Amino acid sequence: MNNTFDNPAFEKSPSPSEHSITVTKEPNGDNEDLEMEDLSDNQTVQDIFYTTCDPPISAISVRNAHKSYHKGTPVLTDFHMRVPIGTIYSLLGSSGCGKTTLLSCCVGIRKLDKGDILVFGHKPGTKESGVPGRRVGFMPQELSIYNELTIQEALNFYGRIYGMKRDQIFESTSFLVDFLDLPKASRRVGSLSGGQKRRVSIALALIHDPELLILDEPTVGVDPLLRESIWNHLVKLVTSGRTTVIITTHYIEEARQSNVIGIMRNGRLLAEKSPEALLIEYKVTLLEDIVLTLCRQDREEKKRQRDDNVETSAKTEWGLSSITKRKIGSESTIVEEGTIVGLRYESAGKNGNNDDAIFVESPKLRPGTGVLAVHNNGHISAPLKQRRLSTRENIRMNHSTQIQKLTALLIKNFIILMRNIGFLIFIFFVPAIQVILICLTIGSDPKSLLLGVINPENCDYLSKNWRDIGKECPIDTDALENSTLSCFYLSNLPEESYILEKETSEFNALQRIQKGYTYGYIEFPRDYTSNVLCKFGGKFDCPSHDEVIAGSNIILELDMSNKQIGQTMKRIFVDTYAKTTEAIKTNCQGKIKDTILSSVADLPYTFKKPVYGKDDTSFREFLAPSILLGLLFFFPLCSSGVSYITEKKSGTLDRALVAGVGTTELMGGFLISQVGILLGQAGFAFLILTQVFRIEILGSISLALSLTILVGISGMSAGFLLAMFCSEEVQAVLLAIGTFFPNILLAGMVWPLEGMERGLQYVSYLLPCTLACESMRSIISRGWGLGHGSVWPGFLSTLAWIIVYWVLAVTVHKIRNKI
Numbered sequence: 007m008n009n010t011f012d013n014p015a016f017e018k019s020p021s022p023s024e025h026s027i028t029v030t031k032e033p034n035g036d037n038e039d040l041e042m043e044d045l046s047d048n049q050t051v052q053d054i055f056y057t058t059c060d061p062p063i064s065a066i067s068v069r070n071a072h073k074s075y076h077k078g079t080p081v082l083t084d085f086h087m088r089v090p091i092g093t094i095y096s097l098l099g100s101s102g103c104g105k106t107t108l109l110s111c112c113v114g115i116r117k118l119d120k121g122d123i124l125v126f127g128h129k130p131g132t133k134e135s136g137v138p139g140r141r142v143g144f145m146p147q148e149l150s151i152y153n154e155l156t157i158q159e160a161l162n163f164y165g166r167i168y169g170m171k172r173d174q175i176f177e178s179t180s181f182l183v184d185f186l187d188l189p190k191a192s193r194r195v196g197s198l199s200g201g202q203k204r205r206v207s208i209a210l211a212l213i214h215d216p217e218l219l220i221l222d223e224p225t226v227g228v229d230p231l232l233r234e235s236i237w238n239h240l241v242k243l244v245t246s247g248r249t250t251v252i253i254t255t256h257y258i259e260e261a262r263q264s265n266v267i268g269i270m271r272n273g274r275l276l277a278e279k280s281p282e283a284l285l286i287e288y289k290v291t292l293l294e295d296i297v298l299t300l301c302r303q304d305r306e307e308k309k310r311q312r313d314d315n316v317e318t319s320a321k322t323e324w325g326l327s328s329i330t331k332r333k334i335g336s337e338s339t340i341v342e343e344g345t346i347v348g349l350r351y352e353s354a355g356k357n358g359n360n361d362d363a364i365f366v367e368s369p370k371l372r373p374g375t376g377v378l379a380v381h382n383n384g385h386i387s388a389p390l391k392q393r394r395l396s397t398r399e400n401i402r403m404n405h406s407t408q409i410q411k412l413t414a415l416l417i418k419n420f421i422i423l424m425r426n427i428g429f430l431i432f433i434f435f436v437p438a439i440q441v442i443l444i445c446l447t448i449g450s451d452p453k454s455l456l457l458g459v460i461n462p463e464n465c466d467y468l469s470k471n472w473r474d475i476g477k478e479c480p481i482d483t484d485a486l487e488n489s490t491l492s493c494f495y496l497s498n499l500p501e502e503s504y505i506l507e508k509e510t511s512e513f514n515a516l517q518r519i520q521k522g523y524t525y526g527y528i529e530f531p532r533d534y535t536s537n538v539l540c541k542f543g544g545k546f547d548c549p550s551h552d553e554v555i556a557g558s559n560i561i562l563e564l565d566m567s568n569k570q571i572g573q574t575m576k577r578i579f580v581d582t583y584a585k586t587t588e589a590i591k592t593n594c595q596g597k598i599k600d601t602i603l604s605s606v607a608d609l610p611y612t613f614k615k616p617v618y619g620k621d622d623t624s625f626r627e628f629l630a631p632s633i634l635l636g637l638l639f640f641f642p643l644c645s646s647g648v649s650y651i652t653e654k655k656s657g658t659l660d661r662a663l664v665a666g667v668g669t670t671e672l673m674g675g676f677l678i679s680q681v682g683i684l685l686g687q688a689g690f691a692f693l694i695l696t697q698v699f700r701i702e703i704l705g706s707i708s709l710a711l712s713l714t715i716l717v718g719i720s721g722m723s724a725g726f727l728l729a730m731f732c733s734e735e736v737q738a739v740l741l742a743i744g745t746f747f748p749n750i751l752l753a754g755m756v757w758p759l760e761g762m763e764r765g766l767q768y769v770s771y772l773l774p775c776t777l778a779c780e781s782m783r784s785i786i787s788r789g790w791g792l793g794h795g796s797v798w799p800g801f802l803s804t805l806a807w808i809i810v811y812w813v814l815a816v817t818v819h820k821i822r823n824k825i
């Protein structure tokens with residue numbers, strides 16, 4: 007292998023206990039990119055570092071790191087590691103020993119509980135460390151790529167995030183496609199095999215030629231030939247001294263090609279040396295044997311420490327002067343003078359590994375200004391000064407702006423949406439379809455209700471034209487026997503509302519209601535017309551007053567079990583009475599005496615033209631706009647929550663964050679792309695409401711649309727917050743469904759708030775859609791503008807909710823990231 011570590015000046019790794027690093031000059035001038043500076047022999051690294059060279063000697067250094075998840079078993083314990091610049095550092099260890107955790111702390115996705123990590127001399131997350139950002143290329147363990155994108159689109163996305171120019175992206179793409187033997191760049195990632203996807207994932211980490219390449223198991227599922235070429239490329243990258251690679255792998259032997267191997271076990275670093283040094287030290291030919299030996303030694307050491315602890319504790323706790331140990335089964339039992347006094351096991355105690363290692367850092371590393379090449383054994387080559395900048399290195403000098411990142415996110419979101427065109431059409435039309443369903447199914451009066459009629463007066467209900475009676479004057483004072491007021495009344499009942507059934511007796515009519523055949527019956531007394539005329543003074547040979555009153559009274563017996571039907575029937579009977587008296591006055595003008603006409607009793611109310619709405623405002627006009635708001639809150643809530651969780655689960659979220667995309671940018675990108683969909687959804691639904699169902703919008707339609715979009719954004723923001731608490735999409739959807747009905751019901755979307763208990767009304771005003779619903783109704787049905795006291799609170803409360811959701815989502819995200 008031809009890299010700096012093969013150079014004799016770079017003797018193999020330092021032992022953890024070395025306190026000083028000796029400096030030697032680079033004996034040959036192999037590397038023509040580098041300018042050398044003379045150094046005197048035997049200077050310590052501290053001398054060199056602080057006197058002649060600004061940049062740090064470690065790409066990454068970890069000191070005294072402790073990490074556990076949810077205060078459980080420690081994953082990293084007193085962990086020390088140093089990754090020199092310009093080296094390949096292989097992290098080996100059994101599954102679950104903490105490699106991925108360590109790397110995620112290095113790239114800033116997770117935070118240590120205790121200890122320090124410095125990347126290029128600075129804490130991850132600070133601007134100077136360049137992490138997250140373009141100085142690092144991160145390939146997570148999961149594939150973490152968007153299946154909907156083509157290879158080229160995926161590379162474009164990360165290229166844009168890193169601020170690369172178009173030609174740079176294409177140059178890099180053609181190199182990576184060739185080098186990683188990728189399928190055509192126009193192939194969709196989703197259609198690739200597992201191995202091909204992994205290679206695309208490597209390409210995404212390499213696209214911008216980062217200074218620090220962090221690869222978590224890049225060679226899993228990759229064929230041996232390609233594995234070899236990946237390693238060759240990594241070696242080539244570090245040979246120039248410009249790139250540092252940290253790699254984890256379970257193929258222990260491939261780590262021979264690295265400069266330093268770190269062997270981990272149970273969250274600690276057991277060894278950190280060059281492969282050659284390890285092979286010589288352990289006198290074996292396979293690295294695998296060393297890993298096995300170290301793991302066994304570690305197990306023994308832990309056991310010994312545990313025994314020591316048992317001894318010490320026993321001595322102090324029980325005041326023993328001496329103890330002897332004897333084995334009982336596999337446990338160590340403490341005895342004094344042959345007596346078992348107790349058993350006690352404690353943690354293995356502090357691991358001294360690397361305690362004395364020296365770490366020298368500088369905060370001043372700038373891209374392209376040079377690095378100090380230091381060998382793992384403590385010897386140091388000359389500080390490397392300004393190097394020539396190659397085209398590829400130029401990439402490193404690019405800076406991506408927030409606009410570029412946002413553009414990259416928007417393009418990516420747009421492509422993904424377009425690739426799911428079926429789903430897009432579904433979500434585009436679904437609110438409109440729901441509105442259509444609401445308008446078709448809710449709000450119209452019940453029709454064709456079966457109504458029994460007991461009428462001793464002769465009405466030929468079966469005759470085709472019997473309803474024409476309603477067009478004539480029902481009273482003939484010259485031939486009273488021809489007057490049939492009951493028929494006149496019945497003919498004025500709305501035709502579509504009732505199917506009239508002639509009943510022979512009260513008993514039969516009641517039975518038919520009880521059996522569920524009819525919804526009620528109407529009964530006219532014998533001589534109804536005659537008694538009514540007596541009442542109005544149109545007849546003189548009348549019975550007693552009480553008999554007249556009873557004989558002019560229509561009896562109704564109804565099935566009120568269905569409130570909606572019962573109330574509608576009652577309303578229709580009252581309306582029909584008013585209509586009948588009105589019709590008598592119109593139809594009988596000039597045909598009967600004015601004195602009789604003026605006695606025909608009206609309802610004792612005069613309803614003037616409604617101030618807002620119509621006489622017959624349909625319930626759907628109350629319901630449809632508010633349910634539309636509810637839906638446009640609910641769908642974005644689900645879609646943003648699910649999208650965020652999908653990104654989180656697939657690892658693309660972490661990858662984007664490490665690439666330098668902020669949480670706010672990420673959510674903002676999603677929000678902007680969703681606003682387009684929201685506009686389409688709302689616009690189409692309003693079109694259906696106004697053009698198909700003729701619901702009149704008296705106020706400003708743009709105001710109504712703006713409120714709908716705001717409510718949609720509020721739903722989307724709520725979705726982000728929801729996603730912070732859910733690890734699975736199904737959880738988020740179930741939670742969202744759980745909030746759907748309470749929101750719809752409590753926000754007064756289906757029933758007026760005034761119908762609720764007063765206490766519940768106060769609760770209702772705390773919900774995100776309540777005031778917005780009131781605003782919407784005021785805009786649509788009353789034509790009020792933004793300045794009205796019933797309109798602006800809806801806008802204000804929705805804006806306030808958006809802010810609350812965002813602040814909470816970002817805060818929870820930050821807190822969760824510290825776990």
Ligand SMILES: Nc1ncnc2c1ncn2[C@@H]1O[C@H](COP(=O)(O)OP(=O)(O)OP(=O)(O)O)[C@@H](O)[C@H]1O
Nearest residue numbers: 075076081099100101102103104105106107108147
């Ligand atoms: N998010 C998490 N919450 C709780 N425990 C976790 C989480 N992530 C990892 N762990 C635990 O931390 C330990 C170390 O996991 P980590 O993924 O870092 O190991 P690893 O060495 O990378 O394993 P592998 O080689 O199998 O990828 C494991 O016991 C794992 O179960």
